[in-house]
Amino acid sequence: MIPVRGFQGAKVAVLGLGRSGLSAARALRAGGAVPLCWDDNPQARAAAEAEGFACVGLTGPGAFDGIATLIVSPGIPHLYPMPNPVVAAALEAGVPVDNDIGLFFRSLATADWDMIDTLPRVVAVTGSNGKSTTAALIDHILQEAGRPVQLAGNIGRGVLDLDPPGEGAVVVLELSSYQTDLARALTPDVAVFTNLSPDHLDRHAGLGGYFAAKRRLFAEGGPDRAVIGVDEVEGRFLAGQLTEGAADDRVIRVSSGQKLTGPGWQVFARKGFLSEYRKGRQIGSIDLRGIAGLPGAHNHQNACAAYAACRALGLAPKLIEAALHSYPGLPHRSQVIAEAGGVTYVNDSKATNVDSAAKALGAFKRIRWICGGLEKEGGLGALLGQTGAVAKAYVIGREAAAFAMQLDVEAEVCSTMAVAVARAMEQAEPGDTVLLAPAAASFDQYDSFERRGEDFAAEVEMRLRG
Structure with missing residues (x-):
């Protein structure tokens, strides 16, 4: 567990008591906060009360008096199509609204890191399609490389259920638009944008709001390296916003189906072959056609994004290639x-x-x-x-x-x-x-x-x- 920092002795409201909500309540308590919980489902409230959490209504007069912040689970609307009544009450009372992702980023670093030679790093993956496979593939490659790694977020464990990462460790997060839209802290070391296609439009009031939610991971977080899928105009726009020029290798452009050129850093797949170019020279190539766990062009795009993220972490191309061949794939995804x-x-x-x-x-x-x-x-x-x-x-x-x-x-x-x-x-x-x-x-x-x-x-x- 990662104890939440910054709320010792404070009352913090938690709305939604599913996986992420209960995890947040536990981590808040471990950090010295006083969680006040609510869920419309009586069974969820009973489960929380069985763990010793107080469940209180959060919409009556003065409900947010003395509360420092409200933590909201991903499935609960906070703005569109209309805010949940509890969220609306918090906003009316001037109480900040956050989620477990924001708590994770503000609580991850500890004083113990002063004694670490190689600091832990966070890789965060978002996008419309392929983010689960990309995140799981990064996790698999790092495991095969012998790096200490944990996978969490929209896949695997809740972010606050993770063990505090130590020397040279990596945390890989899959983040949905629901999670990136609300988090008050987003500070990954490497951020990945796979692609964009219409989804969850009611929750974000249209495609522009949906893209804006994804973009926050990069605009708010300022990652050291950004891996950007550029097969859609939104990805090209995002890459352009983040770069200082064509040769700026802090942005790694990724594509499936088109050859990328220029003096920067590119990873692309064409006709089943992955290629890495940097400063105008090819420095890596992998035949993806025989990899059973990655069938089709869309999985080749996922492979390019995962490859680029792992290269940003310093892994060698041959090591990544070997790990790709042993990737088993995810349930329910090809x-x-x-x-x-x-x-x-x-x-x-x-x-x-x-x-x-x-x-x-x-x-x-x-x-x-x-x-x-x-x-x-x-x-x-x-x-x-x-x-x-x-x-x-x-x-x-x-x-x-x-x-x-x-x-x-x-x-x-x-x-x-x-x-x-x-x-x-x-x-x-x-x-x-x-x-x-x-x-x-x-x-x-x-x-x-x-x-x-x-x-x-x-x-x-x-x-x-x-």
Whole structure:
């Protein structure tokens, strides 16, 4: 645990008692603060009270009298589409609002660091798609290199549940826009921006607000090195804002699909080969085509970003290359779950928006595509023209018929995962890939994308067993 500093003897309100909220309450208490907790869910309050935390209402008159700050869990709106009533009460009372990420950055360094020769470093990864894979890949490479490393944030452990890092250690954080938007302290040593595509637009009042939330990691944090995906205009704009000139190697530009040129530092992938250029000279190259855990151009972009971050930490290209080959992949992200009769079964349940689904569709040659769910704002228009490898779509979800009508491929309305898997397996031919890439949220039928992916895997396994 990382005890929270700066609030000794102060009352600190904690809103939301899930993983990050309870972790924050524990770390506040460990640092000498007095947490006052609330969650609308009675079971969550009971769990907190069982650990000795006081649960009090935070919206009545004078509720924020004497409270130093309010810590808010990521899923709770603090501005758009409208602030949660507790957040609104804090703002009305002039009480600062923060989250566990802000507490982490303000509490990480300790007096013990004066005795450390090689200070711990923090790598923070954000973006629309690929940030989980990129963060996990950085963590894997560092482990393979023998570096002490911990993975946390939107993946793995809560940030305040980490062990205090010691000599030469690295903390790798995956940060969502919900987390970067609110954190009052953001000071990574290396910050990574993978890409940007429309997502969570209601929470950020549009694409501009969404990009602004991601940009805070760089504008507020001032990282020593910034790894920026430049395949979208927002990434190119961000790289331009951070650099002092074309030769400024504090910014490492990353791309999948285009060759990057110039006197600066670039890492890009073309036709399955990763290349590193610095000061106009190639200094590294890796063949990514045979790496099972990183299929498709979108994973090649993730590999470029992870490679660049690890190079910024001083790792050698050959060491990184060896680690890439042993990377097993993440569950629910281009995860091969079975191969039988010449057919490959791939679980990409994490493809919850149209951009990530389009990238998954570009990774395989002939696809039986299971898609559908709770459609996100913006519709499916961005998928048009991206389905050339799809032999047929099998649509699930409560609104499967309406979803299917928006597709530009032959589509069968299946509604349930069981029917979709059965029909796809019946019609699949050797060389086909049965791919779950929903292009939609899971919440119409499942409580998480993980549960949806587990259901897909269970249905496939059951039918393969006969």
